[in-house]
Amino acid sequence: MLKLDLSNATPFLPEDWLTSRLDALEQARTMLAEHNGPGGEFTGWVRLPVEYDREEFARIQAAARKIRSDSQVLVVIGIGGSYLGARAVIELLGSADHKLAPNAPEIFFAGNGLSTDALADLMDYVADKDFSINVISKSGTTTEPAVAFRIFKALLEEKYGKDGARGRIYATTDAHKGALKGLADAEGYEEFVVPDAVGGRYSVLTAVGLLPIAAAGIDIEDLMAGAAGAMETLSWPGADNIAWQYAAARNALCAAGKSIELLVGYEPSFRFFAEWWKQLYGESEGKEGKGLFPASVEFTADLHSMGQYIQQGQRILLETVVRFAKSRREVLIPHDPDNVDGLNFLSGKPLQFVAEQALRGTLLAHVDGGVPNLVLEAQGRDAKTAGELIYFFEYACGLSGYLLGVNPFDQPGVEAYKKNMFALLGKPGYEDQRSALEKRLNG
């Protein structure tokens, strides 16, 4: 299980940072367990690692096997909560080309933006490949994935005919309603469900994340087992619960004037996990003028760019470092008889040793520079640990949002841009807003 080391954060915290929050944490725990706090109707994720639809889980595994057998590429179409979790896990556990197992297809993500060039490049790439599509949208009406789906569906139908394409399209959407649900029913696509009680950013352990993750060759039983273990451990109340500690420390540091939390990873493959985390905390807490701004850095690369600011810029930062105890492989630093670079004192040492000293040295330097450091230690980069990390951050986010006094499960702020975009696109019903916006934009 994960470990949380707060020894490099406590010097920045008042003595009662945890004890003064225990009652509020217990209330938050109860609200999550009983689904009766603000947004309680979206807390179906709390027991998801053990209470999930086994029949659908088996269908996910079967669909993933089929995709692995008939596709060189899986195009996963979705945005936000319908995108980031799958990419986070696939990249964390994989390598740069996302191939995790023999016969696993390459996984590409589309519909997570509106870049013409990115989409066109992917269209070119799949043109001479066997491919399938997993289109994911809870509402079924989000513009970016809907547009991308139109395009890739047309490509697939052109290549395999309407019937052939039908067997290569997997739709993950609401169980009852929405445009995608209607289309999937009408066309006879295989369907998977985004449960009503699970919002996008908490949906990685539903079919939203599980189908692409399984198609990539990752053992989703291990992923769920890791999450279930974390759920069991973190559901117990008490000051030694690391989710309680993390939520309380963030809350206390925010109260003490910190306003930005940097999630720090030392693995390039962690980058999208940090993107997932940013959505989780940003959408859950960034409302009513509250919340730490979630950002991320990748060390040691960013020590050579953002390192300066972290060390000496505005003292508004805290860092949460996710550290993996073991690298999967070992690389030894070779001996060089000429020693021109003066590095022979490292000859024969594992690169991991160097990385470890970089982490330790950075941590102390940043603490000396006034940046509290919380260190979350995970074991290897494997499916079980990924499940633990997901559940830990989700559960701590629920607690943390309630401590902050917001509804951690809504996202009213994301509608503003959509309304403007629809008006500017000329969507029927938005005529008045359109002329007002055009007037503002054209001066």
Ligand code: PA5
């Ligand atoms: O967390 C959220 O609710 C959002 O990020 C959504 O997941 C995102 O907007 C995509 O929505 P949908 O799945 O309805 O297409």
